[in-house]
Amino acid sequence: MTTTSWRMLAVTGAVTAGVLTLAAARWAVGREQRVFALRTAATTAAYLSIVTPPARGGGTPGEYDLPRLLVAVRALEALSGWTPEVEVYRGTAPLVHATAPPLAPEEFERLRRLETVRWQRGAALAPLKDRDDWDVVGAVKVRVPARAGAPGWLTVVVLLVTLGAGFATVRAIRRTTYDVRRSLLAYTIAALALGCSAYWDIRSAAKAGTDRWLSDTRLLLQEAAARLPGAASRVRLAELARLARGAELVEADSAGVAPVRRTDGGQPRAAVAARLGPGRWVELRTLPAEALAGRWLALLVGVALLGPAATWLAVWGVRAAARPQRLRETVTAWGFLAPAVLHLAVFSFGPICFALYLSVHRWGLIEPGRPFVGLANFTAVARDPLVWTSVRNTLVYALYVPVTMAIALGVAVVLNRHSGVVRLARTAFFLPYVSSVVAIALMWQWMFHADFGVLNYLLSFVGLGPVDWLGSPKTALLAVMLMSVWVQVGYQMVVFLAGLQGIPQAYLDAARVDGANAWQRFWRVTFPLLKPVTLFVLVTGVIGSFQVFTYIYVLTDGGPLHATDVIVYRIYQTAWEFLQFGTASALSLVLFLILFGVTWVQFRLLGKRVEYV
Amino acid sequence: MVTVLAVTMIAPFLYMVSTSFMDEFEVLRYPPALLPGRPLPGNYGAALTALPFGRFFLNSAIFAGFVVAGQVLTSAMAAYAFARLRFPGRDRVFLAVLSVLMVPVIVLLIPRFLIINALGWVDSYAGLISTEVVSVWGIFLLRQFFLTLPRDLEDAARLDGAGEWTIFRRVVLPLSKPALATLAVFAFVDQWKSFLWPLIATRSVEMQVVEVGIASFHGIYYTNWPYQMAAAVTAMVPLVVVFFVAQRYFIQGIQLTGLK
Numbered sequence: 001m002t003t004t005s006w007r008m009l010a011v012t013g014a015v016t017a018g019v020l021t022l023a024a025a026r027w028a029v030g031r032e033q034r035v036f037a038l039r040t041a042a043t044t045a046a047y048l049s050i051v052t053p054p055a056r057g058g059g060t061p062g063e064y065d066l067p068r069l070l071v072a073v074r075a076l077e078a079l080s081g082w083t084p085e086v087e088v089y090r091g092t093a094p095l096v097h098a099t100a101p102p103l104a105p106e107e108f109e110r111l112r113r114l115e116t117v118r119w120q121r122g123a124a125l126a127p128l129k130d131r132d133d134w135d136v137v138g139a140v141k142v143r144v145p146a147r148a149g150a151p152g153w154l155t156v157v158v159l160l161v162t163l164g165a166g167f168a169t170v171r172a173i174r175r176t177t178y179d180v181r182r183s184l185l186a187y188t189i190a191a192l193a194l195g196c197s198a199y200w201d202i203r204s205a206a207k208a209g210t211d212r213w214l215s216d217t218r219l220l221l222q223e224a225a226a227r228l229p230g231a232a233s234r235v236r237l238a239e240l241a242r243l244a245r246g247a248e249l250v251e252a253d254s255a256g257v258a259p260v261r262r263t264d265g266g267q268p269r270a271a272v273a274a275r276l277g278p279g280r281w282v283e284l285r286t287l288p289a290e291a292l293a294g295r296w297l298a299l300l301v302g303v304a305l306l307g308p309a310a311t312w313l314a315v316w317g318v319r320a321a322a323r324p325q326r327l328r329e330t331v332t333a334w335g336f337l338a339p340a341v342l343h344l345a346v347f348s349f350g351p352i353c354f355a356l357y358l359s360v361h362r363w364g365l366i367e368p369g370r371p372f373v374g375l376a377n378f379t380a381v382a383r384d385p386l387v388w389t390s391v392r393n394t395l396v397y398a399l400y401v402p403v404t405m406a407i408a409l410g411v412a413v414v415l416n417r418h419s420g421v422v423r424l425a426r427t428a429f430f431l432p433y434v435s436s437v438v439a440i441a442l443m444w445q446w447m448f449h450a451d452f453g454v455l456n457y458l459l460s461f462v463g464l465g466p467v468d469w470l471g472s473p474k475t476a477l478l479a480v481m482l483m484s485v486w487v488q489v490g491y492q493m494v495v496f497l498a499g500l501q502g503i504p505q506a507y508l509d510a511a512r513v514d515g516a517n518a519w520q521r522f523w524r525v526t527f528p529l530l531k532p533v534t535l536f537v538l539v540t541g542v543i544g545s546f547q548v549f550t551y552i553y554v555l556t557d558g559g560p561l562h563a564t565d566v567i568v569y570r571i572y573q574t575a576w577e578f579l580q581f582g583t584a585s586a587l588s589l590v591l592f593l594i595l596f597g598v599t600w601v602q603f604r605l606l607g608k609r610v611e612y613v
Numbered sequence: 614m615v616t617v618l619a620v621t622m623i624a625p626f627l628y629m630v631s632t633s634f635m636d637e638f639e640v641l642r643y644p645p646a647l648l649p650g651r652p653l654p655g656n657y658g659a660a661l662t663a664l665p666f667g668r669f670f671l672n673s674a675i676f677a678g679f680v681v682a683g684q685v686l687t688s689a690m691a692a693y694a695f696a697r698l699r700f701p702g703r704d705r706v707f708l709a710v711l712s713v714l715m716v717p718v719i720v721l722l723i724p725r726f727l728i729i730n731a732l733g734w735v736d737s738y739a740g741l742i743s744t745e746v747v748s749v750w751g752i753f754l755l756r757q758f759f760l761t762l763p764r765d766l767e768d769a770a771r772l773d774g775a776g777e778w779t780i781f782r783r784v785v786l787p788l789s790k791p792a793l794a795t796l797a798v799f800a801f802v803d804q805w806k807s808f809l810w811p812l813i814a815t816r817s818v819e820m821q822v823v824e825v826g827i828a829s830f831h832g833i834y835y836t837n838w839p840y841q842m843a844a845a846v847t848a849m850v851p852l853v854v855v856f857f858v859a860q861r862y863f864i865q866g867i868q869l870t871g872l873k
Contacts, residue, residue, distance in 0.1 A: 326699070326700075329698055329699055329700060330701065332694075332777045333698035333699075334694075334700070336690045336691065336698065336781070337695075339687045340688070340691035340710075340747050340752060343687065343746065347728070347743070347744045348713045348721060348749075350724070351721045351724035351725050352716060352720065352721065355723060358724065411614070414614065426864070427860065428618075429618070429619070429622055430863065431623070431853070432622060434802050434852055434863070435626075435849050435853070436805070436823070436824060436827075436845070436849045436852055437806050437808055438808060438824045438827050438845070439827065439845035439846070439848045442831055442845045443626070443628075443629045443842070444625070446842065447628070449838075451643065452640060452641055452642065452643055453645070454628060454647075457643070490618075546717070547719060549808070550809065553808070553812075553828070554828055572813075575723055576726075584723055585720075588719050588722075588723060591719065591720070592720050595717055
């Protein structure tokens with residue numbers, strides 16, 4: 001393709017992305033308004049069927065008293081603060097505006113058949129049931145203003161800026177100069193802003209919809225309480241609850257009449273207070289629509305970024321056209337990478353993002369509701385005393401790593417001279433490291449046995465009493481650490497030996513000539529030169545020790561009395577025994593942070609580069 | 614000193630084997646017996662038929678086999694791209710891949726479980742294997758190895774008109790057999806030893822791997838030490854065999870990279 005056609009592609013991409021973003025936002029805003037209208041239509045129909053008394057003097061059972069229905073409908077318009085554009089039909093005849101066109105007979109038939117709220121020709125239509133809740137005798141229609149769904153002025157401005165940035169970038173694409181990076185970056189940022197701004201429009205529409213429904217329903221509740229026969233203080237909530245389908249209605253104290261947002265037990269809630277009578281208040285609570293608007297953000301940002309993506313493709317295409325060899329190599333390379341990279345995207349990078357998402361949601365395996373809970377999972381983790389116990393135990397357990405390293409390094413230094421012997425015995429040192437973890441745990445459990453264990457038998461020779469290794473909270477963690485030292489020491493020794501072989505003998509000889517004794521030679525020459533290996537063993541060892549699980553699961557189940565409860569065991573229980581995946585994910589991220597900090601400290605303390613002078 | 618250490622390392626294993634031949638009540642006495650009065654090889658038969666150990670071994674073999682094959686193949690391909698091919702953003706992509714090593718496995722485990730749960734793969738080989746078939750460590754190891762290979766042979770093949778895939782398959786892979794073997798051996802041992810993922814990714818007894826199997830055996834026969842030791846010894850046999858056969862690859866792995 002020529003440069004011009006690449007540019008055409010970029011321009012088309014930029015314009016399409018802008019138009020699509022706006023269209024998607026408009027559709028979503030319209031959807032939020034439709035949701036509001038449908039809800040209001042259903043609520044109004046329920047209100048009318050509550051407040052209208054039955055027809056006097058027989059007639060069809062369940063028939064409304066028509067004049068009273070007319071009064072109730074007209075009174076809606078007189079309510080101060082009532083916003084929706086409502087039309088009520090008795091049969092197909094309009095009641096509010098007598099001159100309005102009647103409801104089409106086939107629409108009415110459809111309502112009778114389906115008995116559910118539906119969207120028809122730009123208006124929400126709810127069936128009006130008779131008093132017995134048996135037959136559909138009319139309809140309530142709520143219209144959405146025609147201008148609905150227009151983008152906010154900010155979005156329009158951002159759209160213009162984005163298109164400008166896009167065109168500027170396209171102009172900068174040339175065959176010879178490739179420095180479009182900066183304008184491409186500006187364009188990407190503008191596109192991001194466009195996505196966010198369009199999302200904000202949707203969110204505001206959702207919020208406004210919830211607010212309007214709450215305040216309109218509040219008016220209807222108060223009106224219904226006033227119209228129902230009997231004193232307002234005795235109206236039963238169950239009767240009013242039909243108005244508030246899909247929401248909760250509870251007795252409450254007096255409160256402000258404007259809708260408020262809050263979190264109830266981890267669930268976001270929008271609420272408004274309504275006064276039913278003297279001293280009697282109820283609260284109407286519902287899930288705010290904007291809490292569900294989050295899913296639009298990813299979509300809108302994705303669509304908005306199509307423009308920069310097309311431009312990026314064009315930049316790359318123009319470059320590649322100049323060097324076909326390079327293009328072929330790039331395609332080949334990605335072919336080689338594809339299996340690994342796709343897998344990592346699905347099973348590593350995806351899960352990392354998913355873990356972040358989980359940690360701010362309540363997530364069970366069975367319950368369908370998985371609401372956003374903010375930092376509640378993290379505060380739950382921080383307030384759980386068992387978590388603190390497990391963190392302490394993990395930190396104590398990790399101390400086995402430096403202890404093992406001291407032993408392994410000491411032995412390695414002594415053995416360095418006799419490498420022939422070591423090669424023979426290396427198999428023995430390595431065996432624990434390559435053995436089945438559970439088998440080793442079982443083996444040690446048998447040796448730790450309080451009554452018949454061989455360890456207590458050996459201790460008795462030096463006059464120490466029997467120790468209940470795994471049964472006592474005082475020694476259980478120590479026992480697990482002891483076993484871990486045994487498992488790791490041989491492997492670490494082999495690593496240290498490999499490092500020691502890399503130290504030139506000449507340095508040690510020079511030190512000896514200068515009169516340094518063995519102790520000084522070790523601390524002044526060997527140890528500094530071995531630092532990279534030491535750091536490696538320490539960092540990987542500590543990382544491993546923070547994730548210990550199998551030994552604990554097999555040996556102690558975290559007990560006795562949580563004496564060996566470690567972080568990963570806590571995560572395992574939280575997730576797969578208590579099925580609180582959100583909290584478990586939060587705890588795992590805390591572990592990540594702790595580990596990150598600990599590793600960073602180790603690099604700071606030991607990580608200074610050592611040069612062979 | 615070497616002898617003392619070697620004995621410390623070996624003795625528990627010998628004691629485990631010895632206990633596995635003892636009578637159930639012979640072990641419950643003090644001072645503990647070091648050798649069985651009368652060896653009971655029947656312990657093995659009894660312990661291994663108490664739970665479907667044959668199935669456990671088959672499951673472990675399938676799990677480890679597929680994962681090793683997958684890791685060697687995907688790591689070699691990715692490592693070849695990182696070591697030999699030039700493309701924009703190569704080093705950044707490599708760093709991004711390596712960054713996965715920083716994340717503790719448990720962080721990934723919860724979302725991975727939820728993903729295979731959503732796919733309906735819990736308690737199946739697909740779920741068990743799919744998450745493990747790519748190893749970042751393997752990519753790193755093989756890339757380092759490929760960088761040490763001389764380019765002459767590849768250039769000669771390229772002059773003869775060979776494509777990258779042919780060069781990879783005919784030139785690079787045959788030259789890298791030791792490195793591939795090292796990766797395969799480490800991957801096999803890692804998977805055979807892995808416990809937490811098989812524990813959560815499987816539910817039924819028929820799908821358990823050996824490690825999870827002997828852990829549940831331990832839960833059932835927790836007072837019968839000879840049986841437990843017999844099961845533990847059996848579980849270790851494949852690893853010990855692999856270790857003795859492939860010992861030089863372990864040492865190579867450590868000496869080549871200073872890693873793992």
